[in-house]
Amino acid sequence: MATQSEAPVKPAIPLRLKILKLLTTAWSWLFLLFIMAFFEAWSWSVYERTFFGNLYNVQSVLLTATQILMMALGLTFIIISAGIDLSIGFIAGLAAVTMAVVIRALPDLHPALSFSLGITAGIGIALIPGMINGWLIARLKVPSFIGTLGMFGVTRGFAFLIAGGATVSIRNSVARDFGNGKLFDVIPIPVAVAAVITLVFHYLLAHTRFGLYTYAMGGNIQSAIRAGVNTTRITFSIFMLSAFTAGMAGIFYTGRFSAGAADAGEPILLNAVAAVFIGGASLTGGSGTIAGTVIGSLIIAIIQFGLVFIGMPPFWQFITVGLVIIIAVLIDQSRDRLSRSTMGAS
Amino acid sequence: MRQIDRTAPLLSVENVSKRFGGTQASSLLSLDLYPGEVLALAGDNGAGKSTLIKMISGVHQPDSGEIRYKGETISHRSPHQVRDLGIETIYQDLALADNLDVGINIFLGRERMKRVFGIPVLDRKYMREESVNALKHLGIELNDLAMPVRYLSGGQRQAIAISRAVYWKAKVLIMDEPTAALGVPEQREVKDLIKRLQGEGVAIIFISHNLNDIFEVSDRIFVLERGRKAGERLIGDTTEDEVVAMMMGRVLDD
Numbered sequence: 001m002a003t004q005s006e007a008p009v010k011p012a013i014p015l016r017l018k019i020l021k022l023l024t025t026a027w028s029w030l031f032l033l034f035i036m037a038f039f040e041a042w043s044w045s046v047y048e049r050t051f052f053g054n055l056y057n058v059q060s061v062l063l064t065a066t067q068i069l070m071m072a073l074g075l076t077f078i079i080i081s082a083g084i085d086l087s088i089g090f091i092a093g094l095a096a097v098t099m100a101v102v103i104r105a106l107p108d109l110h111p112a113l114s115f116s117l118g119i120t121a122g123i124g125i126a127l128i129p130g131m132i133n134g135w136l137i138a139r140l141k142v143p144s145f146i147g148t149l150g151m152f153g154v155t156r157g158f159a160f161l162i163a164g165g166a167t168v169s170i171r172n173s174v175a176r177d178f179g180n181g182k183l184f185d186v187i188p189i190p191v192a193v194a195a196v197i198t199l200v201f202h203y204l205l206a207h208t209r210f211g212l213y214t215y216a217m218g219g220n221i222q223s224a225i226r227a228g229v230n231t232t233r234i235t236f237s238i239f240m241l242s243a244f245t246a247g248m249a250g251i252f253y254t255g256r257f258s259a260g261a262a263d264a265g266e267p268i269l270l271n272a273v274a275a276v277f278i279g280g281a282s283l284t285g286g287s288g289t290i291a292g293t294v295i296g297s298l299i300i301a302i303i304q305f306g307l308v309f310i311g312m313p314p315f316w317q318f319i320t321v322g323l324v325i326i327i328a329v330l331i332d333q334s335r336d337r338l339s340r341s342t343m344g345a346s
Numbered sequence: 347m348r349q350i351d352r353t354a355p356l357l358s359v360e361n362v363s364k365r366f367g368g369t370q371a372s373s374l375l376s377l378d379l380y381p382g383e384v385l386a387l388a389g390d391n392g393a394g395k396s397t398l399i400k401m402i403s404g405v406h407q408p409d410s411g412e413i414r415y416k417g418e419t420i421s422h423r424s425p426h427q428v429r430d431l432g433i434e435t436i437y438q439d440l441a442l443a444d445n446l447d448v449g450i451n452i453f454l455g456r457e458r459m460k461r462v463f464g465i466p467v468l469d470r471k472y473m474r475e476e477s478v479n480a481l482k483h484l485g486i487e488l489n490d491l492a493m494p495v496r497y498l499s500g501g502q503r504q505a506i507a508i509s510r511a512v513y514w515k516a517k518v519l520i521m522d523e524p525t526a527a528l529g530v531p532e533q534r535e536v537k538d539l540i541k542r543l544q545g546e547g548v549a550i551i552f553i554s555h556n557l558n559d560i561f562e563v564s565d566r567i568f569v570l571e572r573g574r575k576a577g578e579r580l581i582g583d584t585t586e587d588e589v590v591a592m593m594m595g596r597v598l599d600d
């Protein structure tokens with residue numbers, strides 16, 4: 001004992017608190033396992049067959065999750081920086097219809113070429129509202145909620161104008177294979193492409209200065225500025241990233257349905273926001289991870305697909321996802337309190 | 347009382363003035379700071395203490411006058427440039443990134459990278475280990491280094507801000523009311539830190555309202571009153587009563 005008297009006293013953390021803390025940190029993983037187990041059990045008890053052992057079910061769940069995730073990836077950066085991007089709902093639609101219009105306008109080109117030109121045009125046009133968002137919010141200091149709400153309206157209008165109505169159908173074998181093909185006959189191509197983009201985004205957020213500065217801005221923008229972080233540049237960049245992933249979501253849509261729709265992304269917007277929060281981001285900014293957003297997207301996709309699978313009216317999706325969001329926020333708050341008590345600070 | 351070598355000042359402020367609209371926040375202020383010296387800035391609310399240190403740290407530019415560091419003028423540099431010269435300022439609100447861990451806070455803006463399979467990634471482990479050493483150097487040990495600093499006590503957070511300055515080899519450390527938001531035991535810790543840094547040759551300017559603190563840790567006191575210099579004393583040559591009189595504008599040096 002006497003030999004230890006020199007060391008500063010570290011308060012011991014009660015085991016009960018440690019376990020509670022682990023639960024609140026890992027709850028989204030546990031929740032994911034729970035709903036998987038729930039639908040698996042339901043499937044066995046009602047249909048006497050497996051749910052997740054069925055390749056088609058898994059592929060469908062992953063495709064649904066991919067739609068949500070693509071919109072949510074860039075959004076994760078924005079929410080961590082304490083902002084929001086509502087415009088992604090129609091940036092996706094803008095990219096989807098632009099791609100379709102371009103492919104339709106080039107019927108005589110090789111389908112691979114018109115497909116590539118369509119993607120380029122779709123992503124290119126998606127980056128324009130991203131740039132305007134960045135300029136409004138980073139340069140003109142417009143609050144992101146208001147700025148992107150304005151751009152939500154503007155992109156919506158342009159998406160319908162470009163479509164000349166609501167949807168633009170295409171006949172392009174490459175686009176169809178891109179949206180519906182399977183790698184090694186197993187992995188849907190959009191899922192594989194989204195996985196690669198997700199890894200890149202994880203790298204950016206967790207392992208680069210850019211990602212770190214995004215967190216620093218969300219935590220305390222004054223301290224970030226004092227540390228020399230160029231917050232204008234970071235803000236601009238994350239709105240570009242967000243527009244890029246929303247644009248990709250639109251590209252996937254046009255590939256999958258062989259048609260671009262102006263409102264392709266609108267029903268996914270709130271699910272994408274929910275996925276980020278379920279994944280551990282907090283409304284005040286400063287926290288969240290790409291892995292969390294992936295889990296959040298999976299949870300929502302399983303609830304959506306699973307409820308249809310067990311024959312519930314589709315409106316139950318909204319209710320269930322809504323409840324999960326509330327749970328996520330409550331857990332976020334208790335996590336904060338628990339962290340304080342385990343640190344022994346007030 | 348320790349002897350301080352007063353042959354060459356590390357930092358000198360010469361006839362500096364600053365006006366905000368109708369308020370003369372600083373008028374013709376001059377002061378010298380020597381290596382290893384603790385200089386207290388005292389004065390009532392609105393006397394111009396924060397304005398003076400903001401001019402030194404590059405946040406404000408003086409309207410007239412000059413600020414020199416090691417003989418070189420620094421009056422028109424940005425806060426970043428001033429900091430890179432070794433003049434570190436710790437502001438009242440601490441300026442930590444609350445949601446990030448200790449290691450990142452000490453390195454923010456000057457991160458250490460490494461390569462994994464040729465790809466540059468943040469070297470969090472290195473930064474965390476270095477921060478443990480930096481804190482240990484100041485006699486502080488933390489429970490959980492991966493924890494966001496938001497969960498630490500006010501004194502621990504102050505210590506992190508100070509160890510960031512020390513880690514990056516600050517020669518001049520400026521603190522705006524470092525003990526104001528702290529409880530009594532934590533005030534004690536911060537004062538001990540100030541003395542320890544002084545022993546290592548760091549020159550310190552610290553703002554305080556608290557005369558006990560000032561008399562306890564500083565070598566010299568500089569009193570401001572409505573933007574003017576009300577007086578300057580070696581701590582051994584003055585009393586609390588005299589300092590209070592100067593703060594009220596009753597004793598005016600020439």
Ligand SMILES: Nc1ncnc2c1ncn2[C@@H]1O[C@H](COP(=O)(O)OP(=O)(O)O)[C@@H](O)[C@H]1O
Nearest residue numbers: 366369371389390391392393394395396397398
């Ligand atoms: N950025 C500013 N704009 C306008 N007035 C200011 C500004 N900063 C300080 N002042 C004014 O200058 C005077 C000195 O303020 P300050 O240096 O903050 O005093 P202290 O730190 O001693 O309380 C006050 O009257 C204050 O209102």
Ligand SMILES: [Mg+2]
Nearest residue numbers: 395396397522
């Ligand atoms: Mg002040």
